[in-house]
Amino acid sequence: MKKYDVIIVGAGAAGLSAALTLSEKLKVLVICKGEKQLCNSNLAQGGIAGVYNSPEDSPEFHKHDTFVAGGFENDPVTTDILVNEAKTDIHRLIEFGVDFDKKENGDYHRTLEGGHGKHRIFHNADATGHEIVVKLQAAVEKLPNVDFLDNALLCSIKKVNGGFVLDILKDEKFDTYCCQYAVLCTGGIGRVYEFTTNSSIATGDGIAFAYNMGARIKHLSYIQFHPTAFNNKNTRECFLISEAVRGEGAYLLNCNKERFMHNYDKRLELAPRDVVSHSIIFEAKRTGSDDFYIDISHKDSEFIRNRFPMIYSNLLKAGYDLTKDSVPIFPCQHYLMGGIDVDSSSQTSVDGLYACGECSHTGVHGNNRLASNSLLEALVFSRRAAEHINKRHFDESFSPVYEFVHDENASPIPKGLRTSIRAIMQKAYFVMPDVDALFPGFEKVKEIKELLERGKFLVNKDYVEARALATVAYIILKEAIAIASENAEITRSDVK
Ligand SMILES: Cc1cc2nc3c(=O)[nH]c(=O)nc-3n(C[C@H](O)[C@H](O)[C@H](O)COP(=O)(O)OP(=O)(O)OC[C@H]3O[C@@H](n4cnc5c(N)ncnc54)[C@H](O)[C@@H]3O)c2cc1C
Structure with a gap:
């Protein structure tokens, strides 16, 4: 069995920031299941929100905007931490070499996004996440105490006395850590x-592992649907047209190429994401059409090309010129506000287990995340997790005995399970719950989950991910049914 003091599962913004904060006296392993940069952090376009050296802004204003977007369901303690410690983590990023865009006078260019009352988003053009991941990965690779394994899939994690044992699949070979x-x-x-x-x-692998270890999971049905994904319904991974495009003045248009947000919210296109997504769904019902567009062609073309180089070139490849054309958009799933419930040091309800970043629930987002607060959350709370671990007791004699058993002749999981789960979720719980589809969807997902738990299937990436998807779909729909029941939309009480 390979022994480490701390194992970090995940190498996005959260995992990397935790590794960079852990004491160099600790022996640390970081793993990720795909290539090093395959993660949501790498895709972040808009930037990272925070008040850092801006006298005209304040953490209190940032907190106010975070609460308004979050429907005032935000946790006041963790939100205070988020907005007040933003300066620490933005400064740290700059020290690790992250190159945020600057104005001609040398000050940082801070952009505006929906729901923010001030210009406070630090960015690297429209590829901020990539810049952060590249620079943090380079810093982690220099740490002598940290081993980094890519293409290493966590297949199982068990709580044992004094710690954890993990079953990791790399290069088609299982190893116990x-x-x-x-x-x-x-x-x-x-x-x-x-x-x-x-x-x-x-x-959702981490959430499913934590759930199966008995960790408390909270608000998994708090899912954000981004209003402006490029509407190319032939691909599953939808290309995002960043909030910052609306921040820089883009209009949203309906099927008649008319602006419509004034009918739904006085903040118009700069209303928070949930409001804009809901408005699109209501407008689609009103007009009877799913055709919607984003249009920034009234702005200077050179400004658009310089400010959104990645979005501009990706759309051009798809046949749309952002400087001239109205670009088709529609909402799609984007972010999870809920997750593994943690305290302000990112401790879960299982002793010794921490969770950070998008898989966690710190409560800072309330029921709807304010744009660009998630990279910030990932950085602030993973640093705090590592600072907490640095102060904990380590037992030199920790040496658990545990054996994972695999049947290499077991059958792979039946085909089509993941497709079924996705179709159920798309129908039952997209932007707004479809009350008629919630209960049958839940029953079917429960059946799939039980099949995967009971069946003796070959343990591989397909199995681990399908089981995780079934588990998170089960928790989301169960919670959505409970909410609908409270609102008297569903009367069934036999949801187990
Ligand atoms: C298109 C897009 C644009 C976005 N834009 C912004 C933005 O502008 N500003 C902002 O604040 N937020 C933005 N977000 C959200 C933000 O990027 C994410 O919430 C945040 O980066 C999540 O970081 P993370 O470290 O928690 O997870 P990720 O960066 O997704 O990393 C997860 C890691 O876990 C690993 N992993 C998962 N399961 C396993 C397993 N079983 N075994 C081993 N490893 C595993 C993965 O390999 C990966 O390394 C955007 C998201 C998307 C998708």
Whole structure:
């Protein structure tokens, strides 16, 4: 058994920031299940929100905007931490070499996004996440105490006395690892939907592992649907047209190429994401058409090309010129506000288990995340997790005995299960719950989950991810049914 003090599962913003904060005296392993940069962090376009050296802004204003977007369901303690510690983590990023765009006078260019009352989003053109991941990965690779394994899939994690044992599949070979503290930074759940902006890693693995270890999971049905994904319904991974495009003045148009947001919210196109997504669905019902567009052609073409180089060139490849054309958009799954419930040091309800980033629920987002607050959450709370672990007791004698048993002759899982789960979720719980589809969807997902749990299937990536997808779909729909029942939309009480 390979022994580490701390194992971090996930190498996005959260996992990397945790590794960079852990004491160099600790022996640390970081794993990710795909290529090093395959994660949601790498896709982040808009930027990272935070008040850093801006006298005209304040953490209190940032907190206010976060609460308004979150429907005032935000946790006041963790939200205070988020907005007040933003300066620490933005400064750290700059020290790790992250190159945020600057104005001619040398000050940082801070952009505006929906729901923010001030310009406070630090960005690197429209590819901020990639810049952060590249620079943090380079810094982690220099750490002598940290081993990094890519294409290494966590297949199972068990709580044992004094720590955890983990079953990791790399190069078609299983190895058993142990650690005293484990940090889950496994990202979101987007792949439980047919249409999502999320990377292919977003199958909810960490949430399912934590749930099966008995950790408390909270608000898994608090899912954000981004209003402006490029509407190319032929691909599962939808290309995002960043909030910042609306922040820079883009209009949203209906099927008649008319602006419509004034009918739904006085903040118009700069209303928070949930409001804009809901408005699109209501407008689609009113007009009887799913055709919607984003249009920024009234702005200077050179400004658009310089400000959104990645979005501009990707759309051009798809046949749309952002400087001239109205571009088709529609909402799609984008972000998970809920997750593994943690305290302000990112500790879960299982002793020694931490969770950070999109797989966690810190409560900072309330029922709807304010744009660009998620990279910030990932960085602030993973740093805090690592600072907490640095102060904990480590037992030199920790040496658990555990054996994972695999039947290499077992059959692969039946085909089509993941497709069924995605179709159910798309129908039952997309932007707004479809009350008639919730209960039958839940029953079917429960059946799939039980099949995967009971059956003796070959343990591989397909199995681990399908089981995780079934588990998160089960929790989401169960919670959605409970909410609908409270609102007297569903009367069945036999949901187990
Ligand atoms: C298109 C897009 C644009 C976005 N834009 C912004 C933005 O502008 N600003 C902002 O704040 N947020 C943005 N977000 C959200 C933000 O990027 C994410 O919430 C955040 O980066 C999540 O970071 P993370 O470290 O928690 O997860 P991720 O970056 O997704 O990393 C998850 C890691 O877990 C690993 N993993 C998962 N399961 C396993 C397993 N079983 N075994 C081993 N490893 C595993 C993966 O391999 C990966 O390394 C955007 C998201 C998307 C999809």
